[in-house]
Amino acid sequence: MATTVVTQPAGKEAYNTDELIEKYGFDDHFHEHHHGDKFQSNFITKYIFSQDHKMIAKQFLITGMFWALIGAGMSIIFRLQLGFPEESLAWLKPLLGKWIEVNPDTGVGTLSQDFYYALVTMHGTIIVFFVLTAGLSGTFSNLLIPLQVGARDMASPFMNMLSYWFFFLASVVMFLSLFVSTGPFAGGWTAYPPLSALPQASDGSGVGMDLWLVSLVFFVVSVALGGINYVTTVLNLRTKGMSLWRMPLTVWAFFITAIIALLSFPVLVSGFFLLMFDRMLGTSFYLNEIYIGGQALDHVGGSPILYQHLFWFLGHPEVYIIILPAMGLVSEVLSVHTRKPIFGYKAMVYSMLAIAFLSFIVWAHHMFMAGVNPFISNFFVVFTLIIAVPSAVKVFNWIATIYKGNVRYNSASLFAIGFVSLFISGGLTGIFLGNSTIDIPMHDTYFVVAHFHIVMGVAAFFGMFAGIYNWFPKMYGRFMNETLGKIHFWGTLIGAYAIFWPMHYLGIAGVPRRYYRFDNFDAFSYFPEMNQFITIAAIVVFFLQVLFVINFFYSIWYGEKVTERNPWKANTIEWTTPIHAGHGNWPGKLPTVQRWAYDYSKNGVDYVPQVVPLGEGEEDMGRH
């Protein structure tokens, strides 16, 4: 249709983007005002209290990786308990101390039951909030929003720095809670009352729960400070020509995620305030006629269901806070590495918006068994099932993007493709659970555990890995090792299915989640081999993640160096910055954006960066 004048110059640096930026860019006089670099003048301001979004992104990532190892390590310990309840865990005594109870006669060490619950609880809290929220959204929103919209930094770099340090504070408090003598909180990551509301309810309900609450309040402050910045930067600091419809899907995803977070996390805080009043001032918002040791407490008139409403009003949007950034990363990575424009760009944006909207009106599907009115349940069933529509649109578009693509099978794109597979598998089981009639027998069984680990846990990790492998060159100026990356991918993909696929069967057979052992229940004692198999797969997958961490740190210092600015031949403007971009990102003018981010294989041209002007008569794919 269009007679394009754009031709891709031959040679190593395929496009001279510097020249294009110099010619068409926008001079904001940034460098005249920043004599030297006052933000990064010494070690402390450069590496620790940095206000540069690129450094803050790395801080989020590395803190997230630290937590991921702890969270995953915990799961290995409780999987050992579930897979091999008879084996002695005495060898873990040096690590876990009194939580391993060693029988003085036989020398057999068993995991304390209270600590089993603490491990499950901390595993969930850590992975959901610290790894897949802060580590994922915190890392990539920080890294990519300013770079991809063409901003010097976030709207408020100072608030951005605070955002990281509140997360750090939350981390420190949660970490300390692992060492108190009564143990960390042990009532499940959802912290339902009464276990969370009565300090005397269990060991972890006292100091452990206090620290859990304090940590999460710090965490919400961090999310809010970050989110405010992300939204403002996207709306206010886009460079010339970067209309909304020219933004890469990554930025759309981070933007929508931040809006969801800003609207849902505060409601969790209001729920926490009621909880704190119940805990500390003895009010009865959530507590009603409780007996401890046959003795009635003087709490009357409260409703634990109220907490569930407030929690899941955040809790369900939270799962999309986790998955949307991963979806954005996957969309971008797939497009770049299939050398094809993302299929249905606008449909992708609209479906994210639809998912975001719907995510606020489906929360009670977590409460079908909690005694909510069945008529109200129907409302939630309908909207829950409707979410499958935009989700399916996205899946269709990813597959259509891969279809007949010129796929480069590298670690980044493999993880992106793996994400699509996992999202389908886990999304389908969501549709089962969304029907209240099916959910009633399935609720709180391993079927639910399988559902959300595949669709959220593993899939979000895959999105994150795709992002890390893809943008590692931008972060550190080096590549990660591809061979190790591929081992990491295939092992994790197969391993993750090996762990979670069997859990569907356990769940259908009625095996409940959060049980310390099954062999002394007649109904659930039939599956010892399956549980052993799952545990062994989990251990293998854990070591593959260690391999990834080794690859990550090894590559920071010894990875293959990036020699050209745009190693993936991508269109987005972060690749027009110098390999080691300083503060302010572009050394001279800000780039002017001339087209959308997905002109791949257009009119026979492999790729056309966003800074290249539209040719005469060329169709502008990013018009409104």
Place this chain on the structure above:
Amino acid sequence: MNVTALPEQYESPRRNKIHPLKFALWVGCASLAMMFGGFTSAYVVRQAAGNWLEFQMPSIFLVSTATIILSSITLQLSYYHFRRQNTKPYRMLLVATFVLGVLFLALQYMGWLELTARGVELRRNPAGDFVYLISGVHAAHVLGGLAVLAVALIHAFRLKKFTPRRKLRLELTLTYWHFVDLLWVYLVVFYWLQNR
């Protein structure tokens, strides 16, 4: 908030109608509003569940409502004079706002005492507990507002030049203060509607 780290030293390519920090504050306010939305929804749900103590709101809360509305007006006027560089009324009205803000908190405290005196003490019934909790969390936000007002006061009496950055700071203070004011009005109206 550290205003020196503003990206305002350089021009924005988009010639925004609104300064990024102002926009950020609006977003933050929306987020805080959701928290109070959470409180009031919890209130509605809990009230519908019965076992609910009926009582009149302390009348002092009406006085405090008038006080905080008045403080918003004085702050707005102060800003008006700031823009015209009428130092004296600007300073005086700012002081008045601060005093009214402190008065508001004192009145809230008296309101709690009145509630307790009428037998609606803490722990009696969630109906009363909600009032303490919500007005308490709101008061904490007013306290934050007083802190920014204090900074504004220091500026008013220390700084000589009327710079754009000073104007921005005052405008941010203004927005936040109006927000906590509006929030309280919402809470009072909400309470009235729920307990007619």
